[in-house]
Amino acid sequence: MDADGERDAADVHDDRPAAPADPLADAPDTTPAADRTTTGIMALSVPYQVVLAVALAVAGVFACVHLAMVFLHVAPSNTLTKRHGQAVDDWVYPEFEQNWKLFAPNPLQQNISVEVRAELAAADNALRTTDWIDLTAQDAEAIRHNPMPSHTQQNELRRAVDFYLHAHSDDDRPHGSRGRLSEEYMRRIAMLRLDALPALAGPDGRPVAGDVRRVQLRVVTRAVEAPRWSTEKTDTAPSYRDLPWWPVTAADLPAGADLLAGAGRSRTEAGRSRTEAGRSRTEEGR
Numbered sequence: 001m002d003a004d005g006e007r008d009a010a011d012v013h014d015d016r017p018a019a020p021a022d023p024l025a026d027a028p029d030t031t032p033a034a035d036r037t038t039t040g041i042m043a044l045s046v047p048y049q050v051v052l053a054v055a056l057a058v059a060g061v062f063a064c065v066h067l068a069m070v071f072l073h074v075a076p077s078n079t080l081t082k083r084h085g086q087a088v089d090d091w092v093y094p095e096f097e098q099n100w101k102l103f104a105p106n107p108l109q110q111n112i113s114v115e116v117r118a119e120l121a122a123a124d125n126a127l128r129t130t131d132w133i134d135l136t137a138q139d140a141e142a143i144r145h146n147p148m149p150s151h152t153q154q155n156e157l158r159r160a161v162d163f164y165l166h167a168h169s170d171d172d173r174p175h176g177s178r179g180r181l182s183e184e185y186m187r188r189i190a191m192l193r194l195d196a197l198p199a200l201a202g203p204d205g206r207p208v209a210g211d212v213r214r215v216q217l218r219v220v221t222r223a224v225e226a227p228r229w230s231t232e233k234t235d236t237a238p239s240y241r242d243l244p245w246w247p248v249t250a251a252d253l254p255a256g257a258d259l260l261a262g263a264g265r266s267r268t269e270a271g272r273s274r275t276e277a278g279r280s281r282t283e284e285g286r
Contacts, residue, residue: 111222116190119214130200187252190215218242
């Protein structure tokens with residue numbers, strides 16, 4: 001009985017009139033091509049299309065040249081870099097400087113740390129020298145167990161040392177303006193770190209108070225110890241490279257701009273005082 005009911009319902013469904021077809025659905029588009037709405041570049045007028053095409057071409061050429069220059073800068077030495085190395089350096093430095101080499105032929109196998117000591121002038125005008133302070137150890141302590149260490153803690157000292165070594169000869173003679181700039185950079189990093197310390201300690205470990213007159217940095221290099229399973233024998237004794245003593249100027253201090261301006265005013269006032277004293281002696285002589 002249920003089957004008969006289903007057949008009757010199907011017959012009733014089949015007897016329903018079909019929906020009328022849309023006469024416009026299959027009609028051809030008779031709109032003129034000039035009246036159709038355009039999008040993208042073609043929607044612009046011809047002068048704007050030319051300007052946009054030229055701008056895209058210039059941007060594309062610049063991107064290709066930049067990628068080629070950066071690739072040659074980080075790639076191993078080859079014929080192009082030997083012939084056009086100066087042009088590549090002029091393009092890359094200083095805005096796009098990189099400190100890694102493509103395919104890294106010599107992975108780092110040494111731990112390099114930076115230490116600093118200062119020469120202080122005490123109240124009695126006696127000069128005292130602090131003990132060596134390990135700046136790299138301070139950064140390592142700040143990075144350890146820190147899920148998001150700062151870029152400064154990770155790279156400032158490493159990049160500064162790399163900058164200095166590549167801009168100086170083995171006897172610490174600077175290569176032009178970049179060498180002198182690297183010295184200023186190292187001095188200012190040292191003064192920032194010393195200024196952050198609660199107290200400076202002398203060789204005997206006791207605090208030393210006084211104004212910083214000179215600073216000296218040194219680079220300590222230690223070879224990475226071979227793993228336990230290796231039979232390789234590695235000398236892990238540290239080697240030292242002492243940099244020259246550098247006098248500290250007002251510009252090297254954390255508040256260098258204000259101090260430098262104050263120093264300029266002091267020199268001006270001192271000059272005026274000497275001038276007035278000279279005039280007084282002249283008048284007395286008359």
